[in-house]
Amino acid sequence: MKSLLRILLVEDDHDLGNVLTQYLKMNKFDVELCRSGDEAMKRILSQSYALCILDVMLPGVDGFTLAEHIKNKQDTTPFLFLTARNMKTDVLKGLKMGADDYITKPFEPEELLLRIQNILKRAGNGAESVYRIGEFYFDYSRYRLRLGDQQRDLTAREADLLKLLIDNKNTVLKRSDILKTVWGEDDFFLGRSMDVFITRLRKYLAADNRIAIQSVRGVGIMLEVNE
Template sequence: MKTKILLAEDDPDFGMILKQYLELEDFEVTWFQNPEDVVGLLGTDFPFHIGILDIMMPSIDGFSLAKMILKEKNNFPLLFLTAKNQKIDRLMGLKIGADDYVAKPCDPEELVLRIKNILKRTQPNAPAKIKIGDYYFDTEKLLLSHPEGNVRLTIRERELLLYLLKYNGTMIKRDDILDSLWETNDYFTGRSLDVFISRLRKYFMNDPQIKIQSLRGIGFEVDFPLN
């Protein structure tokens, strides 16, 4: 499942460039040139994971828009963009509840890194116990329990299992796993990932409903029956 970004930016050139770059990074971006269109969505499902707001916009500035969003969607992650680099702007944005602040023109790679860091900080913690088919997974004790026996996972195995559970039922790219969990992508980390996948398959071998299928050259498709 792709991260859905709300982008409010009235500059057509910068907005288009930013949207295209973020989509190349595998984000799903909905771009609003008119901030009033964002306000119209606040009473709806509002299917976004993070918002990127330009401060200097007509009719509704970024600060005012942020206040409206946070009033309806408490703790919604926000990042401000502005052409100005004044201290008062930064302080005001942080006071409102922004998670980060980037001055334009910004380095797109830095922006992507900041977005990912915000999402890591703000994503909800995994539940203490998860039922996976015939298994129980205690995420705090790292214990995978089954009537046939228990196994205690390593920290890395826990992180990988939680990542796969997060995208249960979807196609997961190898590169996305490596970038998210190993923060690097080379031959050796790729082989390490294969070893960890093999371990998880072995741990879940007592329940044939659970599937971790390799897609050659792409990644994996997982099916965890969750109860």
């Protein structure tokens, strides 16, 4: 029997935590629910998860601190934040930390499930695609970017975005098309999120001056590769 993917859910709202736990279990996930950041910290240090769902505001250790520990323990573990609708600064902070997604309260469990599925959709597809861009090797199936003996583990969303740019290298992609493909919808605030990810990818690729992610004003984004 195939083992269920294990998810860590950290949510101090008693009712919401119970609803999400039951809903995700109904959809074939193994869910561990923690009510506080301190409890979750102990789990993170001793367990591994396919995905972590972190409420930003928690008693004790907050969601951002938990995310830092997740990244230090295993940088490839995807995580998403649950945040209050009026805390957009928290969303930007979370994305800069490497969060794969966020969802604002209140929300329907179905929306959370779709976001989880989008993050994990390639986990079992057996893809073994390795791309060469300049001096870099990009292993999409493992979310890894390598230059010589230096290796960087990407988040799932970073990998999705980089693959889209590579598949369309030296071609300008409309911002709206990138957002719909990688984020699922074209939205102004998601556009801010995309800019954060573009900035990170630029830094990752800066070691090879033959590669550049160009912003074409009023049009979109292009991965320029001079081979």
